[in-house]
Amino acid sequence: MCAESELVPGASIVREVEGLSVGVFNVGGELYALRNHCPHRGGALCRGPVTGTALPTSDRSYLYGREGEIVRCAWHGWEFEIATGRCLVDPRLRAKTYPVEVDAGSIYVVV
Amino acid sequence: MIDWDVHNSWSAAQELLPYLDPYHRDALVRGELPGGRHSFPHAHRPWLHPEGFMRTDAVPEDGGPPGSDYDLLREQLLDRYDLEYAILTGEEGIEISTLANPSFASALARAANDWMLAEWLARDPRLKGSLVVAPQDPVGAATEIRRLGGHPEFVQVLVSSGAQRPYGDPFYQPIFEAAAEVGLPVAAHLGGQGGVNANPTGCGPPTFFWEAHALLSETGMGHVASLIAHGTFERFPDLRFVLIECGVAWLPALLWRLDADYKALRKETPWLRRLPSEYAAEHIRLTTQPLEQPKEELHLWAALEAIDGERTLLFASDYPHWDFDDPERVRLPPAWRERVFGENARELYGLPVAAATGG
Numbered sequence: 371m372c373a374e375s376e377l378v379p380g381a382s383i384v385r386e387v388e389g390l391s392v393g394v395f396n397v398g399g400e401l402y403a404l405r406n407h408c409p410h411r412g413g414a415l416c417r418g419p420v421t422g423t424a425l426p427t428s429d430r431s432y433l434y435g436r437e438g439e440i441v442r443c444a445w446h447g448w449e450f451e452i453a454t455g456r457c458l459v460d461p462r463l464r465a466k467t468y469p470v471e472v473d474a475g476s477i478y479v480v481v
Numbered sequence: 482m483i484d485w486d487v488h489n490s491w492s493a494a495q496e497l498l499p500y501l502d503p504y505h506r507d508a509l510v511r512g513e514l515p516g517g518r519h520s521f522p523h524a525h526r527p528w529l530h531p532e533g534f535m536r537t538d539a540v541p542e543d544g545g546p547p548g549s550d551y552d553l554l555r556e557q558l559l560d561r562y563d564l565e566y567a568i569l570t571g572e573e574g575i576e577i578s579t580l581a582n583p584s585f586a587s588a589l590a591r592a593a594n595d596w597m598l599a600e601w602l603a604r605d606p607r608l609k610g611s612l613v614v615a616p617q618d619p620v621g622a623a624t625e626i627r628r629l630g631g632h633p634e635f636v637q638v639l640v641s642s643g644a645q646r647p648y649g650d651p652f653y654q655p656i657f658e659a660a661a662e663v664g665l666p667v668a669a670h671l672g673g674q675g676g677v678n679a680n681p682t683g684c685g686p687p688t689f690f691w692e693a694h695a696l697l698s699e700t701g702m703g704h705v706a707s708l709i710a711h712g713t714f715e716r717f718p719d720l721r722f723v724l725i726e727c728g729v730a731w732l733p734a735l736l737w738r739l740d741a742d743y744k745a746l747r748k749e750t751p752w753l754r755r756l757p758s759e760y761a762a763e764h765i766r767l768t769t770q771p772l773e774q775p776k777e778e779l780h781l782w783a784a785l786e787a788i789d790g791e792r793t794l795l796f797a798s799d800y801p802h803w804d805f806d807d808p809e810r811v812r813l814p815p816a817w818r819e820r821v822f823g824e825n826a827r828e829l830y831g832l833p834v835a836a837a838t839g840g
Contacts, residue, residue, distance in 0.1 A: 424751035430651065430712060432751065447745040459744045
């Protein structure tokens with residue numbers, strides 16, 4: 371996909387691999403790969419912003435958290451947990467995830 | 482000296498009759514006339530039914546307003562259809578929501594509720610009452626709910642669908658808090674258009690009565706969205722909200738839209754735990770009248786299946802109004818009849834089976 375040094379914490383890249391579009395994210399030093407295809411309507415999931423989110427609260431209060439752990443799909447803004455591919459509204463809805471390997475300073479995604 | 486402002490007056494609006502053309506004269510003779518010496522204080526909506534909005538066969542022998550005579554109501558409704566219960570919603574009571582003065586509105590609510598109890602509910606075990614409150618006075622409304630809400634003859638709290646803002650707004654929280662405390666559903670009945678309340682249609686006022694009447698369901702949509710979004714049903718998990726006379730076929734489409742938008746922007750309301758449609762299925766109930774009348778009834782039934790109509794709809798006739806639904810002619814799936822025509826209301830209001838039928 372790229373050199374390990376290119377993907378610093380907080381960064382992400384999207385690459386086409388054999389006709390498949392895949393995004394790799396560095397979340398606090400951990401690497402995760404998601405298919406760049408939103409399970410909602412097939413949008414460019416990995417081209418969306420990496421953000422935090424409003425944590426579950428009660429009684430009309432707000433608490434921002436999980437900075438850098440969420441990707442919002444570029445099309446309709448549905449939020450997904452980068453580490454698992456799970457949609458925050460409906461955890462049964464998941465983006466396809468792939469194992470990531472680092473070898474000799476290069477990042478590989480196993481598809 | 483010139484005086485620019487001197488008020489002269491007719492002794493009665495009828496003095497204008499000879500000066501009106503025949504078409505508009507008719508509206509003044511037979512149409513709905515707000516105000517007058519014996520009228521109930523409320524700011525009237527700007528749309529007046531050109532024929533008066535009553536069934537003309539429901540005028541009692543004494544010439545009083547339809548719905549004012551118990552014996553006729555019993556004959557034309559309770560006995561005619563062998564009703565087990567009739568939930569009384571009053572006539573003009575909910576219009577107090579249009580008044581600017583909240584203290585006056587709540588005073589009228591208390592009077593209307595005491596009148597309901599003394600003049601109607603004590604009369605026939607089939608009659609159950611709605612406890613009308615003034616939504617523009619949330620604290621006064623909560624006090625009234627705690628004063629009479631525990632009375633077994635009152636089965637719901639009642640406000641108008643016309644309001645200054647949607648009912649999920651924190652402004653109204655004391656009302657829902659009190660209703661949850663006494664264990665009564667909160668119902669919003671079509672009405673309260675005018676006065677201090679918001680215009681009921683988003684693009685400005687419609688022109689004609691029938692045009693407006695068909696559009697007034699818009700307020701119901703706003704309340705449903707607001708109550709869900711503000712987390713009312715998270716805060717009061719046993720609360721039920723009933724929309725009366727606001728139509729039903731729009732609800733599936735609204736919930737589809739709410740679900741879709743919530744999924745994209747859940748961060749605006751992180752206190753929600755479920756989809757809007759899931760809150761609606763558990764907490765929102767709708768009365769059927771005036772049930773939409775498509776050419777092909779299956780089109781309506783398919784839409785109502787999407788909101789589990791068998792469990793979320795409550796039959797209502799709207800007697801003695803002009804758009805009365807005859808229970809023998811309402812077109813709903815036959816398999817739903819038992820629930821929609823009785824069981825759902827019995828569950829919602831905790832009514833015992835079969836009050837003694839009179840007649």
